[in-house]
Amino acid sequence: MQLDPRAKMLPVCLLTSLAIIRNSTLQLLILLILALLLSMLVSADLSKVFSKLRIVLSTFLGIFIIQLLFNRSGEALLTAGNRVIVTETGLETGLGFILRMLIILLCGAALATSNSQASIQSLIQLKLPYTLAFMVITAISFIPMLAREVNHTLIALQLRKKKKKKIPVRQKVKTFTYLFFPVIMQTLDKAQALSIALDLRGFRSGFMKTSRMKLKLRYTDWLVIIASSLIFLMVLLIV
């Protein structure tokens, strides 16, 4: 089915944010089914997406196995003699990770069925300023990459901490900011390059409405706005 990009964005936003907030395997499973339904609804080419992302998927599987074998907390599920092989928490975190990643991938595939121009156009028709529309679209294209990186780093941190199960919030926020800033800068750069290319072709993108001299200020303005809301969001989700 041909869905308007606007109609896709809402379920995608809901599904991905729920997938990050929720922890229980059952809830994640339900979300996964919903994501699957969504991607089927918009007739996303799943076999193509998954064959393209084979390496990523095998990394996910590797991380799942690591979680499974190295997480020592919780009750034992599988033992060989005296040795515990798989614990309840290990299975739960491993499954949680894989389910989350699948949900995000499926949502990405659903969004990818409309091209970036259609998305920009739809946002503009929502009366969003061009500048913002460019940013949203370029940012969306970074989401899968970002999700992957954040997860890898968090898992690396988790594996290092043997005793305490939880990572202190401060550490988490620090990790996120390390990862976010390059991504924000890249998003801004890409959005700006796109709008300049469009302006050069006679389209008024609004990125530099008054004077190009003032670009610096607007740039940092946006940076602060986006970074602070992202960090705020992250803190909200972690705590």
Next chain:
Amino acid sequence: MIQLQKVTFAYPSQIQQPVLRRLSLNLRMDICTGLTGSNGAGKTTLGLLMMGLLQPVDGQVLINGKSISDIPLHQIGRQIGYLFQNPRQQLFADTVLDELLFPFILQQTDSAEIRKRADKLLTLFQLARRKNENPLRLSTGEQKRLALAALMMNEPDFLILDEPTNSLDLASRRVLGDLMTERIRMQKGLLLISHDQPFVSQYCQSVLFLDDKKIQEVACAT
């Protein structure tokens, strides 16, 4: 007429070493002018200054008597077509055809006439077969042709082409040459930044040589 008045420009990272120093130049917009000079002489920088994509540290750039800093970029874009030395910098669409149409679709000025123009340009630049291809998957030469076709969509009064013949094959060079001859006939000029001596001397009515932060007019053919 594009005028540079005592323009000094330095990149922020090397503010002590200006690329151009107090450069003055009057560029006619009805003829074809070549611009040559060694690597790193500042040709690309000069082109970007004329387009308003860089701001001079000192002095000013005027287009038809109006200071370029007072003209919004999209208006300059409608008047002057700019081909980047690296065409990837200006391609943004998902398909070759969209690359030509997208600004018009966004502006809702897309029409049957526009589509016909796009088809004609794609045929002229031998890209018609690749209409639905992703521009980033084209070869370098094809990307250059696509960027050229895209900026011809606006039917600009003036063109600034940075190394247009680089990585073009003989047939494409001829297409570009014919296009230039046609434009000269209509008195729509261009600035051709190029190391391609034979091409420059064949098509340009005037040649500028940029070196050591100074500019010299070296030849004036017909």
